[in-house]
Amino acid sequence: xxxxxxxxxxxxxxxxxxxxxxxxPLVIAFGFALAAAAYWAxxxxxxxxxxxxxxGVFLVLAAMVFAYARRREAVQQARASAxxxxxxxxxxxxxxxRALQSSNVSQALLDLAKTAAPMAARNAAxxxxxEAPRNLPLLIGAGLGLMAASRLVNAWTNGANxxxx
Numbered sequence: 001x002x003x004x005x006x007x008x009x010x011x012x013x014x015x016x017x018x019x020x021x022x023x024x025p026l027v028i029a030f031g032f033a034l035a036a037a038a039y040w041a042x043x044x045x046x047x048x049x050x051x052x053x054x055x056g057v058f059l060v061l062a063a064m065v066f067a068y069a070r071r072r073e074a075v076q077q078a079r080a081s082a083x084x085x086x087x088x089x090x091x092x093x094x095x096x097x098r099a100l101q102s103s104n105v106s107q108a109l110l111d112l113a114k115t116a117a118p119m120a121a122r123n124a125a126x127x128x129x130x131e132a133p134r135n136l137p138l139l140i141g142a143g144l145g146l147m148a149a150s151r152l153v154n155a156w157t158n159g160a161n162x163x164x165x
Contacts, residue, residue, distance in 0.1 A: 041050030
């Protein structure tokens with residue numbers, strides 16, 4: 001998990017530095033294009049109207065970018081609100097709270113267990129299968145420990161039963 005985070009940070013830094021290196025010539029090119037547009041506008045419309053025309057173009061561009069940013073922000077907020085509502089709706093604590101508030105609590109909890117158990121078992125099995133190779137020595141050790149403990153308990157129990165007879 002830590003290695004994934006390191007890789008993600010490295011990729012982000014590489015992408016940002018590449019974007020910054022590309023942005024420098026882009027800004028310079030934009031400056032020359034703006035100078036050429038201002039020169040043309042001043043020649044065709046005169047200095048006052050030419051500069052006002054360039055300012056008007058940038059005013060329209062700024063309004064369009066502002067409107068786009070506000071619309072994008074509203075869409076992201078709506079999506080985040082919908083995801084939060086879905087998480088809250090799907091939250092186990094919400095389901096348990098609703099079951100406890102129902103008129104037939106035992107039936108509601110039984111129904112909740114019936115619907116949640118298969119998904120919980122499936123998720124637990126997937127996690128166990130995914131993590132098993134990494135934890136194989138630990139699993140083998142735990143299995144051997146449980147086997148030895150059960151044999152000891154069995155021997156003690158049979159020994160105690162043998163003394164009682």
